Amino acid sequence: MSAIILEKKGQQAWITLNRPESKNMLNGEAFVELADAWDEVRADDDIRVVVLTAAGEEDFCCGGDLGEVIPLWTGVRQPQNALEERLLADPTIPDRIMLKGEPLYKPVVAAINGRALGGGTELLQATDIRIAAEHAEFALPEPKHGIVPGAGSMVRLTRQLPWAHAMRILLGGEPVTAAEALAMGLVSEVVPLAELQGRAQYYADNICRQAPLALQAIKRTALETHTMPWADAFRFEMEQAAAVMMSADAREGPRAFREKRAPRFKGS
Numbered sequence: 001m002s003a004i005i006l007e008k009k010g011q012q013a014w015i016t017l018n019r020p021e022s023k024n025m026l027n028g029e030a031f032v033e034l035a036d037a038w039d040e041v042r043a044d045d046d047i048r049v050v051v052l053t054a055a056g057e058e059d060f061c062c063g064g065d066l067g068e069v070i071p072l073w074t075g076v077r078q079p080q081n082a083l084e085e086r087l088l089a090d091p092t093i094p095d096r097i098m099l100k101g102e103p104l105y106k107p108v109v110a111a112i113n114g115r116a117l118g119g120g121t122e123l124l125q126a127t128d129i130r131i132a133a134e135h136a137e138f139a140l141p142e143p144k145h146g147i148v149p150g151a152g153s154m155v156r157l158t159r160q161l162p163w164a165h166a167m168r169i170l171l172g173g174e175p176v177t178a179a180e181a182l183a184m185g186l187v188s189e190v191v192p193l194a195e196l197q198g199r200a201q202y203y204a205d206n207i208c209r210q211a212p213l214a215l216q217a218i219k220r221t222a223l224e225t226h227t228m229p230w231a232d233a234f235r236f237e238m239e240q241a242a243a244v245m246m247s248a249d250a251r252e253g254p255r256a257f258r259e260k261r262a263p264r265f266k267g268s
């Protein structure tokens with residue numbers, strides 16, 4: 001069975017971490033398959049939104065596999081199969097699974113069904129709307145294992161959270177609860193586990209009703225202007241706005257409003 005499942009449902013792609021018996025830890029197979037899954041949804045023009053979730057009811061992702069992947073990178077372990085060989089041979093894979101190398105401007109909804117530790121908490125920082133089950137926990141325990149959360153968190157977390165919250169997670173090592181994560185702004189919403197998939201579906205459906213070029217321009221502008229000087233940032237924003245204004249969807253939206261009907265956005 002695959003470590004990662006990619007299902008396309010109309011305009012939605014659902015990516016599921018699928019090693020629940022191993023706490024959805026990222027082994028070599030999961031790294032390679034997840035990198036490929038992100039590339040596939042980026043390239044597929046029919047896909048407007050991605051939902052990232054995990055199998056089982058206990059763990060979203062307990063991080064990189066400390067018995068397999070980390071020893072591979074520290075040279076303690078030799079690759080055992082073709083996917084591990086590919087992981088070692090291709091240094092872009094760790095960046096690609098965290099959407100660091102090439103960003104994904106399509107909106108990503110995370111449905112966090114349990115513990116998100118190490119790489120699990122790193123992964124969710126690459127997503128946009130984050131819904132957590134009530135029992136979810138979040139931590140970056142890497143320094144306890146002699147390593148750093150270098151899959152994005154040392155850069156992303158202080159940009160996404162106020163300093164003291166980010167540093168509690170980066171330097172604390174201990175898990176924060178879903179309620180604490182909500183109060184910090186690490187997640188968007190906390191729901192009972194039974195409502196998690198439905199809530200993710202709600203957000204994905206809502207995104208699909210909106211103009212895709214507009215949403216991608218919004219996400220791209222938010223991501224890329226984050227550290228720009230104001231003048232450059234506003235210039236970038238205006239370029240994005242102008243490009244969207246030239247689209248057929250920007251004509252369809254006001255026309256549908258006038259005609260009191262749902263817009264039919266084509267992404268062009």
Ligand SMILES: C/C=C/C(=O)SCCNC(=O)CCNC(=O)[C@H](O)C(C)(C)COP(=O)(O)OP(=O)(O)OC[C@H]1O[C@@H](n2cnc3c(N)ncnc32)[C@H](O)[C@@H]1OP(=O)(O)O
Nearest residue numbers: 023025062063064065066067117118119120141142145151
């Ligand atoms: C690039 C990315 C880097 C990273 O992500 S670094 C890794 C970050 N993740 C962690 O540090 C999590 C480490 N694991 C734990 O803290 C605990 O485990 C849990 C809180 C997840 C679960 O605790 P409990 O319910 O008491 O179970 P248990 O007996 O500790 O674990 C069951 C089995 O799962 C293995 N395991 C758990 N996490 C990992 C991991 N990340 N890599 C490799 N194995 C892991 C354990 O060793 C053990 O195995 P056995 O039953 O054979 O002793």
